[in-house]
Amino acid sequence: MAKARALDKRRKSIRNIKKITRTMELIATARFKKAMDRATAATAYTARITQLVKDLAQSGLEVSHPLLENRDKQERGLLLVLTANRGLCGGYNGGVVRAALAQQKELQGNYEDLRLEVSGKRGISAMKFRGIDVDQSYLQFEDQPKFDEVDAIASRYLEAYATGEIDRLDVVYTRFVTSARQVVTTETLLPLGSLTGTDEDADGAGTDSMYEFLPSAASILEEVVPTSFKVKLFKCFLDAAVSEQIARMVAMKSATENAQEIIKHLSMTYNRARQSQITGEIMEIIGGVEALKG
Amino acid sequence: MPKVNCIVVTPEKTALEQPCDFLALPLFDGEIGIAGDHSPMIGRLGYGEMRIKENGEQLRFYVDGGFVQVADNVVAVITNRAIPAAELDTNTIESQLAEARSQPSNSPELMESRDRSIAQARAQLRVAGRQ
Numbered sequence: 001m002a003k004a005r006a007l008d009k010r011r012k013s014i015r016n017i018k019k020i021t022r023t024m025e026l027i028a029t030a031r032f033k034k035a036m037d038r039a040t041a042a043t044a045y046t047a048r049i050t051q052l053v054k055d056l057a058q059s060g061l062e063v064s065h066p067l068l069e070n071r072d073k074q075e076r077g078l079l080l081v082l083t084a085n086r087g088l089c090g091g092y093n094g095g096v097v098r099a100a101l102a103q104q105k106e107l108q109g110n111y112e113d114l115r116l117e118v119s120g121k122r123g124i125s126a127m128k129f130r131g132i133d134v135d136q137s138y139l140q141f142e143d144q145p146k147f148d149e150v151d152a153i154a155s156r157y158l159e160a161y162a163t164g165e166i167d168r169l170d171v172v173y174t175r176f177v178t179s180a181r182q183v184v185t186t187e188t189l190l191p192l193g194s195l196t197g198t199d200e201d202a203d204g205a206g207t208d209s210m211y212e213f214l215p216s217a218a219s220i221l222e223e224v225v226p227t228s229f230k231v232k233l234f235k236c237f238l239d240a241a242v243s244e245q246i247a248r249m250v251a252m253k254s255a256t257e258n259a260q261e262i263i264k265h266l267s268m269t270y271n272r273a274r275q276s277q278i279t280g281e282i283m284e285i286i287g288g289v290e291a292l293k294g
Numbered sequence: 295m296p297k298v299n300c301i302v303v304t305p306e307k308t309a310l311e312q313p314c315d316f317l318a319l320p321l322f323d324g325e326i327g328i329a330g331d332h333s334p335m336i337g338r339l340g341y342g343e344m345r346i347k348e349n350g351e352q353l354r355f356y357v358d359g360g361f362v363q364v365a366d367n368v369v370a371v372i373t374n375r376a377i378p379a380a381e382l383d384t385n386t387i388e389s390q391l392a393e394a395r396s397q398p399s400n401s402p403e404l405m406e407s408r409d410r411s412i413a414q415a416r417a418q419l420r421v422a423g424r425q
Contacts, residue, residue, distance in 0.1 A: 038306065038307070041306065041307040041308060042305055042306060042307070044303045044307075044308045045303045045304060045305045045372065048303050048363070048370050048372045049372060051363070052336065052361060052363055052372065055336060055363070056336070146306070147304070147305040147306050147374065147375075148375075151374065155407070159403055159407070162403060163401075163403055210334045210365070211334045211335060211336045211363075211365070212333060212334065212335045212336075213335075213336050213337070214321060214326075214335060214336070214337035214338065215322065215323065215338065217336075219338060220336060220337075220338050220361065223338055223359075223361070224361070227360070227361075230305070231305055234305050
């Protein structure tokens with residue numbers, strides 16, 4: 001009976017694991033919905049800013065700003081890596097860390113001084129494991145990043161960029177494309193390159209804008225550029241949060257399914273073992289009876 | 295006069311979306327009032343109080359910089375933060391102001407950020423103190 005009992009014990013413990021993974025899946029689903037709602041709510045702001053930039057461009061204003069131009073001097077770079085605080089989300093953290101290491105290698109060729117900033121416990125410990133020094137780490141970002149927190153970091157970057165402490169800022173994060181597709185992306189946020197909205201109406205630009213600008217289009221542009229940088233960075237954080245929950249949802253779903261399969265398999269082996277034991281016992285009894293007859 | 299549709303968006307959410315008779319906004323150098331059929335305008339906001347009047351009732355918010363875009367009786371307020379005046383807590387703001395005052399200001403950039411923090415805290419105090 002020993003073997004059958006051991007099998008039964010294993011089956012029980014797998015049942016418990018299944019319960020846990022199932023619960024985690026449900027929690028991730030609820031969190032994903034919340035994070036998703038936040039990300040959707042944030043698009044209203046982005047859309048308005050894009051519209052504003054478009055209207056600015058139509059007024060015939062030359063769109064130029066120090067944040068938009070590439071610098072000749074390329075000495076100090078900064079790499080920001082967005083990972084999760086928790087594990088058990090499949091290849092989410094691994095993918096980001098791998099992409100970050102590749103990007104770091106590439107940047108180290110061009111930049112003498114490369115700073116590395118990591119958000120999320122998982123990324124921090126991955127870097128520690130590889131013996132890479134992290135200049136600054138953030139732990140406060142969970143599934144609902146606050147704009148105020150991102151704003152503080154963004155302002156610091158803007159200041160560092162303005163004073164020449166950094167010449168380039170790259171962010172490695174998981175971009176949310178659809179709920180079935182998230183891609184690990186490396187994006188250069190500083191210099192910004194171009195503002196979304198300016199490139200579309202390049203030829204239609206004239207001086208026939210219907211808007212009155214207070215105080216002036218140039219002054220508004222001066223303010224719009226840092227704002228759109230902040231929004232871009234905030235969107236990276238939001239995307240990373242949504243993608244993390246999806247990754248966890250998927251990982252926990254397959255873990256639950258796998259547990260179900262193992263249970264099925266173990267049940268079969270358990271039944272077989274029990275059956276053969278019973279058969280063995282019957283054989284023994286019959287053997288005994290036959291022997292007594294003789 | 296037609297009503298204006300007032301939309302307040304922050305990076306986190308759409309804070310407010312409602313028709314109103316009149317609204318007053320803090321521009322970077324003074325206040326602007328917007329009623330129906332206002333000419334199209336894009337303006338830079340300062341820190342201060344936004345008042346929205348609708349059927350004799352008044353809503354008050356603190357807005358934290360940003361932009362305003364007026365066109366076709368739609369006023370889009372794009373700001374970092376829009377806090378209802380009732381939710382401002384004088385004590386917290388006082389401590390923020392004290393903190394801002396003690397920030398170092400030994401370079402032009404630091405000076406600018408210090409001035410900004412002080413202006414923000416003062417504007418919040420003004421909005422909070424007016425009820």
